[in-house]
Amino acid sequence: MIASLFDPSFAESISRMTVPILLAALGGAICQRAGVFNIALEGFIIIGAFMAVLGSYFFGSASVGLFCAMAGGVFMALLFAEFHLRRAGDPIIVSIALNLIGFGLSTYLLRAILGVSGVFQHDGIKKISNIHIPLIESLPYVGKLLSGQSLLFYFSIIAVLFCHAFYAKHRLGLWMRAAGENASGLTSLGVSPKRMQFFALTVCGVLCGLAGAQLSISNVGLFVENMSAGRGWIAVVAVLVSGGRPLPLLGLVFLFGGVDSMSLRVQGFGWPQQFTEILPYLASLLALIIVSYKRLRKDWATKGIKIT
Numbered sequence: 342m343i344a345s346l347f348d349p350s351f352a353e354s355i356s357r358m359t360v361p362i363l364l365a366a367l368g369g370a371i372c373q374r375a376g377v378f379n380i381a382l383e384g385f386i387i388i389g390a391f392m393a394v395l396g397s398y399f400f401g402s403a404s405v406g407l408f409c410a411m412a413g414g415v416f417m418a419l420l421f422a423e424f425h426l427r428r429a430g431d432p433i434i435v436s437i438a439l440n441l442i443g444f445g446l447s448t449y450l451l452r453a454i455l456g457v458s459g460v461f462q463h464d465g466i467k468k469i470s471n472i473h474i475p476l477i478e479s480l481p482y483v484g485k486l487l488s489g490q491s492l493l494f495y496f497s498i499i500a501v502l503f504c505h506a507f508y509a510k511h512r513l514g515l516w517m518r519a520a521g522e523n524a525s526g527l528t529s530l531g532v533s534p535k536r537m538q539f540f541a542l543t544v545c546g547v548l549c550g551l552a553g554a555q556l557s558i559s560n561v562g563l564f565v566e567n568m569s570a571g572r573g574w575i576a577v578v579a580v581l582v583s584g585g586r587p588l589p590l591l592g593l594v595f596l597f598g599g600v601d602s603m604s605l606r607v608q609g610f611g612w613p614q615q616f617t618e619i620l621p622y623l624a625s626l627l628a629l630i631i632v633s634y635k636r637l638r639k640d641w642a643t644k645g646i647k648i649t
Contacts, residue, residue: 351603352486354606357559358601360493360494361386361556362552362594364548364552365572366593367587368549371544372542374517375537377421377538380436380440381435381436384441385553386443386573387567389552390554393558394563395454403558418542420442421435421439422538422543426535426538460564462563468559468562470491472490493555493559501590520537556572571622574625578626578629579597596628600621604618
């Protein structure tokens with residue numbers, strides 16, 4: 342059982358499962374570092390997934406599908422900016438509203454534009470091509486993990502490394518950090534914190550749109566209502582646990598992606614589907630509890646409270 346569970350195809354599936362969560366979590370982390378508490382990632386993803394299928398189907402091009410997915414994500418980001426940054430709405434309420442809008446709008450447009458409900462699948466939907474790396478592909482396990490993946494897998498890894506350097510070295514990255522950590526200090530430099538937050542939301546929309554595209558025109562070639570399936574919420578947990586830091590975020594998301602992949606594979610061994618579907622959420626909840634407890638112990642230590 343163990344050998345068949347952790348075969349080379351398991352490594353390949355980890356990469357596919359990880360990309361949507363990683364892209365969305367990175368977008369959420371960018372928002373958090375800029376001082377925007379964005380938990381609307383689920384709604385961003387589902388709109389991106391629908392727009393990717395729409396663009397790919399009507400224009401017969403995966404590239405157009407990617408562009409449409411990014412446009413859909415940016416549209417949701419603009420709504421968030423309008424109601425939170427411009428009209429000072431509570432970010433949690435705005436996020437909940439956008440999640441509901443994402444699910445409702447994608448369901449409505451599926452019927453209104455494509456004339457179907459539930460699932461849309463067609464041979465005209467063009468998928469993102471996989472990239473094979475000859476030297477790496479022959480390696481056991483590692484080859485399946487790093488080769489034969491979609492362009493978005495490699496983009497997401499590069500984006501994490503870029504953000505790590507961007508926040509540490511680049512002036513714009515430091516300004517975005519200041520918008521979340523010391524907005525008054527940033528204002529004294531003549532830089533608007535809201536402008537930095539708007540930029541962060543826009544980038545988040547692009548990344549979440551690409552996360553949806555990975556789901557709909559890379560992992561599969563179709564759109565299913567609610568196909569984000571809670572991945573946006575897992576991404577939110579990854580952001581909270583990692584504190585918005587890109588490198589810890591990468592490790593956490595690979596862990597969640599591995600659990601997500603395993604939850605699908607163990608169904609073949611007779612495990613109840615209802616139980617396997619909650620495994621990724623249990624892993625997310627456990628990680629959040631552990632990190633929260635460690636932070637609480639640290640806070641107690643600084644206040645001189647002894648733990649028996």
